[in-house]
Amino acid sequence: MGATLAEKILARASGRPSVRPGDIVEPAVDVALSHENAALVINQFREIYQGTGLEAKVWAPANIVIVFDHRVPAESSKTATNQKKIREFIAAQGITKFHEIRGDEGGICHQILPENGYVQPGQIVVGTDSHTTTHGALGALAWGIGATEMAAVWALGLVPNVEVPLTIKVVLDGALPRGVYPKDVVLHLIGKIGAQGANFRVLEFHGETSRAMSTSGRLVLANMAVEAGATAGIFPADKETFRYLRDVAGVTNPAPAMLPDSDAAYEKACEIDVARLEPQIACPHTVDNVKPVSQVEGTPVQQIVIGSCTNGRLDDLEVAAGILQGKKVARSTRMLVFPASGRIYREALDRGFLKTFMDAGAVVMNSGCGCCLGIHQGALGDGETALSTTNRNFQGRMGNPNAAVYLCSPATAAASALTGCITDPRKGDSL
Amino acid sequence: MKAMLVHKLGDDISTDVIYPGRFMATVLPTETPQFAFADDLGFNTLLKSGKVAPGSVLLAGNNFGCGSSREQAASCLKGYGLIIVAQSIARIFLQNAVNLGLQTVVCPKIEGVEGDEFEIRPTGIVNLTRGGTFPIVPHAPARQALIDAGGLIPYARNRLLQQVGQA
Numbered sequence A: 001m002g003a004t005l006a007e008k009i010l011a012r013a014s015g016r017p018s019v020r021p022g023d024i025v026e027p028a029v030d031v032a033l034s035h036e037n038a039a040l041v042i043n044q045f046r047e048i049y050q051g052t053g054l055e056a057k058v059w060a061p062a063n064i065v066i067v068f069d070h071r072v073p074a075e076s077s078k079t080a081t082n083q084k085k086i087r088e089f090i091a092a093q094g095i096t097k098f099h100e101i102r103g104d105e106g107g108i109c110h111q112i113l114p115e116n117g118y119v120q121p122g123q124i125v126v127g128t129d130s131h132t133t134t135h136g137a138l139g140a141l142a143w144g145i146g147a148t149e150m151a152a153v154w155a156l157g158l159v160p161n162v163e164v165p166l167t168i169k170v171v172l173d174g175a176l177p178r179g180v181y182p183k184d185v186v187l188h189l190i191g192k193i194g195a196q197g198a199n200f201r202v203l204e205f206h207g208e209t210s211r212a213m214s215t216s217g218r219l220v221l222a223n224m225a226v227e228a229g230a231t232a233g234i235f236p237a238d239k240e241t242f243r244y245l246r247d248v249a250g251v252t253n254p255a256p257a258m259l260p261d262s263d264a265a266y267e268k269a270c271e272i273d274v275a276r277l278e279p280q281i282a283c284p285h286t287v288d289n290v291k292p293v294s295q296v297e298g299t300p301v302q303q304i305v306i307g308s309c310t311n312g313r314l315d316d317l318e319v320a321a322g323i324l325q326g327k328k329v330a331r332s333t334r335m336l337v338f339p340a341s342g343r344i345y346r347e348a349l350d351r352g353f354l355k356t357f358m359d360a361g362a363v364v365m366n367s368g369c370g371c372c373l374g375i376h377q378g379a380l381g382d383g384e385t386a387l388s389t390t391n392r393n394f395q396g397r398m399g400n401p402n403a404a405v406y407l408c409s410p411a412t413a414a415a416s417a418l419t420g421c422i423t424d425p426r427k428g429d430s431l
Numbered sequence B: 001m002k003a004m005l006v007h008k009l010g011d012d013i014s015t016d017v018i019y020p021g022r023f024m025a026t027v028l029p030t031e032t033p034q035f036a037f038a039d040d041l042g043f044n045t046l047l048k049s050g051k052v053a054p055g056s057v058l059l060a061g062n063n064f065g066c067g068s069s070r071e072q073a074a075s076c077l078k079g080y081g082l083i084i085v086a087q088s089i090a091r092i093f094l095q096n097a098v099n100l101g102l103q104t105v106v107c108p109k110i111e112g113v114e115g116d117e118f119e120i121r122p123t124g125i126v127n128l129t130r131g132g133t134f135p136i137v138p139h140a141p142a143r144q145a146l147i148d149a150g151g152l153i154p155y156a157r158n159r160l161l162q163q164v165g166q167a
């Protein structure tokens, strides 16, 4: 019996010929990602060294990436002080892959990693952020861990005591209909398998739709794999992966693709014919509460959000700008746009998308996590409703437990901005 | 071990509910407990009142701790010495709990209401108030090893010393 992609990568990284689900391994880490929660990782890292007589030095500064994104620019003196402490640690440890609060190099960590070529096929990527699953889009095995686990990674260079997970094969077939995007596919998938349907499992993406999808679209699916509870979501690397690595990420000498065996043992398969999908909406307050847009059309929304590590990339902004071009955001709502990185911000500026948004009445914010997690910028009022291209709609997520968040694609968000109600983007020109 | 059920929750309680994002700049385990369930005023007040004895049970449904990897969600509950009994627990939260030494018990069929007294045995939970014994799903060996080591910090410290010794 052959190996799934996750099993192949874990075997390679653990120096074993093969592994099976349930085996305990300690894979060597290629990329260790943190954001502002590095403040807690630093505390725990120092704690590990307590009483050992050893100097607290990270195992490999070049393998660590730190990105300020969750609270940029700092929303409080407490955050600013945490950021200062992290900067001092970064300087003392010689960590160079540090993305500051900057208009040129900054952005959301899950956009910074791919666009800078930090992630390659076959790698082990761990991050102190649950959406670290995003990097599976490039054929890496990538998962979220807590701060103490990251402290152990910084000290040891490996992830302690990892249980090899089972893998579910997700087969996506068919051509995406007009107005239906990768976000709709992943929302449908989560609705189908449930918020814990893939708990302790890896989702491995196959099928003609997956192969035809751009890396940008694959990033959306891998990003939201965790919303089905998955440890990781992974796409076998192919021509498109290497195109992205070369042309977008500037990687001149990429690692070769690792592929699952054709007789790999999957726990089960989940097949979806995307040609039959209509735009999807995740309704409050769980991501698996998914309905076709036709069932919730007309729901008034007071805030529209386009951005985040899920849907703040250039193609997302392009689709939204195309819908808003020459039109106005309805007076009954407000629209916030957060490009996922400084680079995307700049490209959207050059291509006129930001002008389109501003002319329509949207507010273009700096790149970063923005209101996605309800810390600053764009909190909701009591009883208000938002429609957002982000990835979570848990109660309180956008800063107010007495508000509601619906999730959708950038096209649905833009079409809805024109009406102030949840709107089917396929209505397009009639809006 | 006997333990009283002090609070009962439903399914899919996310880490945004357990520890809202706006308090994430607070990281010290001595400071996080005050923000546990900060948006659930009743429960937050009860916890802060000091009336919940360490070793009390917080009972949840399926997928407890889903969402963000924020470790504060585990550290804030550990601060009150709570035992988490849930029908199922999301991976990252469970791993964080094990790493930090927050006690968790996965018990798929558990039944009980606030005020019930449980007896937690190695293989099952007995509801002493209402009767019934409910089997426990044991921790996977990878996580049990960390629990036996007293949490991830001592485990990692030992591994570090081993690595240095081998070098």
Ligand code: SF4
Pocket (backbone or CB within 6 Å): A069, A070, A108, A109, A110, A129, A131, A308, A309, A310, A368, A369, A372, A373, A390, A391
């Ligand atoms: S954009 Fe939202 S989901 Fe993505 S990393 Fe930031 S807070 Fe997390």
